[in-house]
Each structure stands twice: as C-alpha cells, then as structure tokens.
Amino acid sequence: MSARADLASYLILMGIPDDGRVRAENQGLLRRPTYTFFGTASYLDYLRAAFAGAQEIWLGPPAGPMDLKVKAGPMVNYLADPDIYSIALGKAERIVQAMGRPCLNSPAAVLRSGRDHVARALADVPGVVVPRTERLIASGPADLARVIAERRITYPLLVRPLGAHGGERLLRFETREVLETLVAGWMCDAAVYVTEFHPFIDPDGMYRKHRLAVIGDRVILRHVIIGDGWLLNADTQAAGTEADEAARLGSFEADLLPKIAPAVAEISRRLGLDVFGIDCHLDDEGRMLLFEANACMNFLARTVPPPNMWDAPVEAIRTALLDLLADPTRWRCCVGARAPVKGTPP
Template sequence: MRALGKFEPAVQGFAAAISAGATGAPVLVALGNCLAELGRLEEATTWFARAAPDDPSGRALANLASARARLGQNALAIDAARAALRCSPELIDAHRTLAVLLAGSEPESAAAHREVAFRNGPVFVRPGPQDALRVLVLTCLAEASLPIEHLLPNARYALTDWFIDHPVNHLPHLPPHDLVFNAIGEAELMPPLDGATIGFLAGGLPVMNRPEAVMRTGRTSLPALLAGIDGLVVPPVLRVAAGEIPVSIGLPALVRPVGTHGGHGLRRVETAEQLTAASHEAGDKYLSRFIDYRSDDGYYRKYRMIFVDRQVYPYHLAIGPHWMVHYWTAGMDLDPARRAEEARFLDDPVTVLGSAAFEAVSAVGRRLDLDYAGIDFSILPDGRVLVFEANAAMLVHPEREAEFAYRNQAVQRILDAFADMLERRAGRGDHRAPAGDPAEVTQRPRSLAR
C-alpha cells in the first residue's frame, strides 16, 4: 500500500502489524513515513522517536529531524539531524536539514552540510506510477518553496526535484519530463538564474509559475503590480535597513522582519518614537501602514482564496478577536458560529463577499498571471478589498480534524483544478486521480518551507 501511494490503508496495516508484535525499527519508521505523508507530523515524530534507539542506521533520526523542521521545531530538528549523522555521517536528508536550519546562525557549517547533501548533484528523481505525468519541479534549499505533497502527489506523478540554487558549472542531466512546475513561491528568496537555466526555461516545454512572474509578487512590488484594480486597497510597503528612518509610512504602522513568515516578529507600532526604535533594530524589515479592518461585531476576518490557472477558488476564512489573524490561533475550533460563517463563504463566496469584491479578487488573479497562487485579504466597512499579500507560496491541504471536515470539499476543488490544469498543459485532457493520495517524499531531500 505504501509503495502504491495509498497511505491511509498503509497506516492501518503498519499499525495492525505493530499491534501483532512487529515492533522493529523498520516497521516503526515506515509507519512514521506514512503519517508524515498524510500531514500528521506530530504522530510521525512519535514513531520516529520510538524507532530511533533501535535504528543504528540513523534513518529514524533523520526523518525525525525532517518532521520537526516541517513543524517549525528548529532546535529539536537540529539536535535530531546531528544525532543522525553520528550514526551515519553520509545521510543526505540530515545534511540537508542542517544546511537549511543553520544557514542563518552557522553559515559556514551550513555550507559544509550543503556540499555533502548535493555531492552527487542538485537533481533527485522520484519515480511515479507507470505512464504517470512527468513533472520537473524547480525548488531551492532556502525556505522559499511551496510544499507540494498535496498538489503533486508522488502516487500520481513522476517527479524530479531540481535545486536550482545549488551552483553547478553546466546544466545538470535532467530525465525526460512533460512539464515544469516552479515551486519557489517567495519572490524575495528566488535564487538568481544562470544563463543555462534561463535558456532551458525558454525551451518548448510548458513552465508553470515562471520565475519572472513570481518575482513580481514581492511585498514591496505588489502594490504597483495591483495598481488600478477597482475596489482594491494595497498599502505601500517599504523595505528599510537598520537605522533607516522612514518619513512617509504613516501611523499606526506594521513592522515585519524580512525573511519571516506566519506573523513571526510582526508587530504594530503606534507612535513615531516606537517606529524610530523599531527602525534601529538589527536586520532589514518591512514597514507598512496598518489599516483597521475590524468588523462591527468586533472580529477581524482574513479570507484566503487560491488562483489556479487564473481562476479563483475559496480556501478558508479565519475570524478572530486580534488584528493579527492566523487560522490556527484565531479560535475557530472553539466557535461553531464562526465555522458556520466560513462554511458559507466556501460554499458561496460571491454572496458572502459581494459581487464587486469578488470581481476585485478575481482581477488580482489575472494581474498576477501565475498558474498557482493565493491571496489573503479582508473586506473593509466600505466594501473594498484590503490586500495583505498575494503570492505563489500559499499552502493548500486537506483537513483531518472532524470539526473542520466541511472545508475539504473546497480543498478538493482546488486540487482537482490544479490536476486538470497540468493534464491540459501536457495535452492529456482530464484524468483525475482519487482524492487523498499525498506525495511520497519523506525519503528524498525536500523543501522545509511553510
């Protein structure tokens, strides 16, 4: 079942085997791998940790490090990866985890780990089913790539990962493929492309999310890109270096360290003195004016919609009492009324947003001109759309918790639309795969992106 990419029945089979006494490290690691493929990372770490003491190969620890990194538990991930290398110094996954996580704090060590991880080149092949669509995935070592396990499940596609930020003297050998998907979604972290790569991308094969289009979606360039769309509010964003004092950003203002995600380090400053103090802090940062988007009921609402082939699909609605709204900290799990409002949005976004706002969001998808992207926004009291960000780095995944199962129909619409787009671009028509078969990627180098 695991080899066929059918991870749910594989989990059940491994669990039954363990209950019957098959408790060796390979079985525990295999169960952890299947759980990781299903996005059940916390459960996966339990089995990897349980297997580690009886696994002299270090594979359990390497997989534990990868799962910890995906959960954002960086210190624990570093410890596990280093322990894995004490068992087997050549474990590529452990070296790659350390190359990513040590890049900021220990750049020389990170570079050494990177050299080992890519000793045999920057291309990693993941065979798929017979006659599967062959997709070349552009990715990078930096935390800039979109996790693709749900968009490009290895149970359906034959995948080749090409880490284009690893320097080589010539274009690497690439196996045959039907199309290219650029999974690097963070504009600010897009690695520079050498002439050979640029020439390759200019060839005849379809390229989804072309790098030059992604580059236009950075925080500072997005307001100009979306300028002129009726009903849209896109606050200007400045990037400032330490000690640089802005004079025209307005107050209150939002301060966000460059290179952070998920609201880490984001804060609101109310006074000129607070803004000046923030500007003198170490590191580059983004500054933008804060626009109050609270609704009459006291809640803040952040909508996310996904663009597939420039068509818009609803993904989620987070409703919370704090101005910095994130889905998993907004308290949606505690309030059936808010979940019911989200369900109405997923079922009929035009009615919930209003036709003018829906058209404004749709226009954003056309202006971005990306094959896959997303937008986070709210609706101001006057009906205009307040844009927080719009880029190609927004994750879509099914929900496992029962109270959020109502979201999965909307999720599947997005995944189906993405699969259909790839089939059309490859000239194969509509060949939909069964729902719920995530990619099998634990054993290969993968992105640690959000």
C-alpha cells in the same frame, strides 16, 4: 479541453534557499530526520502520487553554469518566495528560457512577487485597497525609524523580515517613538518589509481574514479566520465563530465571488501567476483589503479530521489544481497572458 498530460513526464523545478538553511526535525533514535523547505508552493506534499515518476531538478547557490539532462515534458516551478530562493529562481528562469517549454508559475513571475513589488503592481486595481509596502534596510530600529520618516511612510505600520509568513516576527508600531526603543536583532543590517497598517474591523467588532485560492481561472474560498484582534491565524481564531465561517464558505460562490471576480482576474493578470493565494479582508459589498498575494500559501493541509466545513473547499482546490496541472495549454505561458509587474525591472 486538450488531452490531459501525463504528470510523470514533468520536470519539477526545486531549490535550495539562498542561505542554505532548512529545518531539520528529529524523528527518533536511528531514524532519518525530516527536512522542511519554507517558501515553496507546498502542494506536492499532498499530490505526490499524481507526480510519481516526474523528474526533480534541484537548483540554488552557488550561481554558475549548469549541465542538465532532463525529461522532455512540461515544467512546474515549485519555488514560491523570491526572498528565499532568488538564486534558484534565477537559474530556473534560465532553464525555462533556454528550453522553451511550458512552465507553471514562471520563475520570472515569482521573482517579481515580493511584497513590495506586489503592492506597487496592484496599487490601482479597482475595488482593492493595497497598503503601501516598502523594502528597507537599516542598521537597527532607530535607523529604520529615520528611513521610514524620510520615505514618508505613515503610522501605524507593520514590520517583518523578508521571507517570513504566517505572522512570524510580524510587529505593529503605532508611533516612531515605540519603534526607536525596540530591541530586535533581526532588524539590524538586514532588509525588512514595512507596510502601512489599514484598520479592517467589521461592524460586529470582529476581524476577518479570507484566504482565496486562485487556480487558473478558478477562485475558491479556502477559509475565513475570525478573531477579536488584527493578527489572525489558526491560533487566534475566536471561539464560537464556526457557524459564521461555515455560512461564509457556503455562500461565497453565489454572493461574494461575482462581486470580486473582476478584481481577482486583474490581480491574476498583473502578477502573471497560474497558482497563488490571496489573504485579504472582504466586506459585504466585495471591497477587498489586500494583506498579501503570492504563490507560497498552503491550501491542501487538513489540520482537522473530517468531516468538517473545509472538506469541500480543499477537495475543490485539489481537483482544480490537478486539472490545471494536467492541461498546460491553460497555463499563462501558453495563452500569452503573462504580464510584467508594473514598477519592477524587466
């Protein structure tokens, strides 16, 4: 391994959402509010001490010329959702191209990581089922149903707004008739993602969603959410499933990882990202049903006080991330492994 770089010399590419909106939370009388920027890589919240002294560059609307004075070190692109930060990512890519420095999670790769682009890029990866996903725009639910029929997208299907994560405003429709009768303002004259739903119930009648952290060439199982319904998140975790999850976390490296490693390596190569997450279902043979793959996922949040079953994977992810950040020679831009996503414009 080459000498570790000093993270204080790094340039962090940050951004303002295209719509200029962030979440402000009141912290009490005469205290400054806190602001949440959705659609970022999220890990800086947990690694701030390591980046002490690094330079932040804030990009975003309006589009236009830039006049920057920046440090000479490597760059880290912290913007992760192309549907939220398309303007900032475009500016970030111009900076990367002009300066010719190493950049973790290149803006160009992130710009190609929308749900529809990812679905097309990964459609033929061996061992992976990738549901068809289309980005559509319509005047309302009835018009959306018409467009879906024209595109021959099959039911049941999932509909969600762009830039939404964690099951937010995610709706499932069994038939066209149900979709046509829906009243949802966010579907009117706005782009949405439409995804064909694939059943993934396990033989024991439970549903399982695995979150994989892909950090360079490392693949770490962050958690397994187990529930009795298809929409899985921390709030829908079924009671009494802790032992099952702990067993899966403990056996992952020896059991499932060797089976899925080639598929994950190919996913990583096609997406061209250095750090990203995969939410998926995995059966016992390692066959994967992909839910999403992007750079937005949070791996380092600790929502349960230690000790617990997630301490080990969180620490493994943290260590792997710091090691990768400190060694730009391992980044895709430096090893020549960045690959364009198929089916998208250059």
